[in-house]
Amino acid sequence: MSPLDAPRDPRNSDLEAALAEARETYSAARPNSAAIHAKARAVMPGGNTRTVLFYTPFPTAMTRGEGARLWDADGREYLDLCGEYTAGLFGHSETRILDAVKAAMDRGINLAAVGENEGRLAALICGRFPSVDQVRFTNSGTEANIMALAGARGFTGRTEVLAFRGGYHGGVFTFPVGTPVSPVNLPIPMRFADFNDPDGAARTIREAGEALAAVIVEPMQGSSGCIPATREFLQALREATRETGALLIFDEVMTSRHGFGGLQQRLGITPDMTTFGKYMAGGMSFGAFGGRAEVMAVFDGHRAGAMPHAGTFNNNVLSMAAGCVALGEIFDETAAEALYARGERLRDALNAACARHGVAMHFTGVGSMMTPHFRPGPVTAPYKASIEEEQMRELFFFDMLAAGMYLARRGMVALMLPVTDADCERFFAAVEEFCAARKPVLAQA
CATH class of the missing domain: 3.90.1150.10 (Aspartate Aminotransferase, domain 1)
Known part of the structure; x- marks a missing residue:
């Protein structure tokens, strides 16, 4: 043959x-x-x-x-x-989370009211992330980023947002390399810069000046292949946004797991706002956004003209109960x-x-x-x-x-x-x- x-x-x-x-x-x-x-x-x-x-x-x-x-x-x-x-x-069968969810279900699933657990979970998040004085909950990381950008625009009175090519901030904020404008993205005026280019990003922020409400960045780009941001790059964003008055938002939906206080604590760089999601409610549907008290005050219902923030399941009893156990009992500093x-x-x-x-x-x-x-x-x-x-x-x-x-x-x-x-x-x-x-x-x- x-x-x-x-x-x-x-x-x-x-x-x-x-x-x-x-x-x-x-x-x-x-x-x-x-x-x-x-x-x-x-x-x-x-x-x-x-x-x-x-x-x-x-x-x-x-x-x-x-x-x-x-x-x-x-x-x-x-x-x-x-x-x-x-x-x-937490895997597929963590008994402490399963027990918390079952106990919450036994007391009623849809109560249409505030509960004690949402305050407990909020305190746990505020206590471990340097940037978070106050926090509000959403159903997903996507919603967390939507509301964080809305809050930044409301607080600054500005409209434009700077994001980075290759970044991903949820289903309506996806910015692939080459063609960062996607038909699924929300119609927010966007500017773009290159990830891990400190000089170029700082220059873009300064050129935008008072038009720029916020800079949103992942401390490690997840969707593009787990590419970490350099400390030099993030520090350049911090300095340039302080100069121009834009808010710096860290999307730590994924990276908050990389330390008790997320990558912001590990790197020693504190943004104005942070978004969360994924694991924090023990595997239940979850998202959150938080930041400086003066920024988050735009959502304070005790103030006239507060920005609305709706969401039927924002404080659902399953996520709140599971989150208190997940962050309060299991994923402590030693585990992280x-x-x-x-x-x-x-x-x-x-x-x-x-x-x-x-x-x-x-x-x-x-x-x-x-x-x-x-x-x-x-x-x-x-x-x-x-x-x-x-x-x-x-x-x-x-x-x-x-x-x-x-x-x-x-x-x-x-x-x-x-x-x-x-x-x-x-x-x-x-x-x-x-x-x-x-x-x-x-x-x-």
Whole structure:
């Protein structure tokens, strides 16, 4: 038989063939997920209702979770490293949170009234984040950012907002590299600058002058690949906004987990306002925005002309009860520091493995969050990935699923508290196997 007639091993051939084989293997192993998706497509555009969970040929459907484990509709078990995109910090079966939610449900679900727990949870948040004198709750991080920007515009009497290319501040504030203006974004006058460019950002702030109400920034860009902001960059924003009177807003919806007082405390830079979300209500729906007392006073109903802030479920009893336990009993300073250290160790080990195998693959992040980039590091700014990079990322995703690792489709990992050192070692071994087996189709360092 001619060598040309010999069957090719897709793991050691060209990238497109390897990816095609991975997709076929994925599909063959998940007939029930495929059927669930097919039925959903008849009544939902794309077969789902949350873009980040959509991928082809069809998404894996999960049916159960316990601790740091998930089981899909076809009975396959996974180590959950997605962590509900940072919202699942406490895992799937933390008894203290479940007990708090059950107790709240037993007392009535929709009370249409204030309750003691919302004040308790507000005090917990104000007590740990340097920028927060007062806080209000929302249903999501998206809403938190909407209301923070509304408050900043109301307080300053100005209209424009500065955001950064590659940033993401919720479903209506998404600013991809190259085309930062999206049709889903709210019609707020926006200016844009480059992330981690302190001189350029400061210049843009000063040029905007009294037109600029606020600068909103993630201390680590999450959606663009867990790219940390440098302290120099954030300090430049702090100084320039103080000069011009614009408010500096830190979007810590994701990054507040990186320390007892978030990244603002770890970096020693205090914004005027901060937005929160994700994990703070123990996995229940949640968002919050807070800041200096004089800024938050624009929402004070005791004052004439206060800005309205509606939301049926802002103080829902489930989120308030779970949040008091999550922040008041479980995620204390010791737990936050231990989680941060575990993530730092894991990311360092992963990058050492990538370097050892000589592949152009690099994990960026802070603490318990990290994302692989299929190019040499360091990665300090968002970018538009090439077709080949996207194919390598998809291949990594399918290979991790095959190894029993569930992570975000874009590769992001968000460690949960129930994830152990042994679990991290399993993931490390899976990544090392990926580097070794896929080296022929990965870019070389």
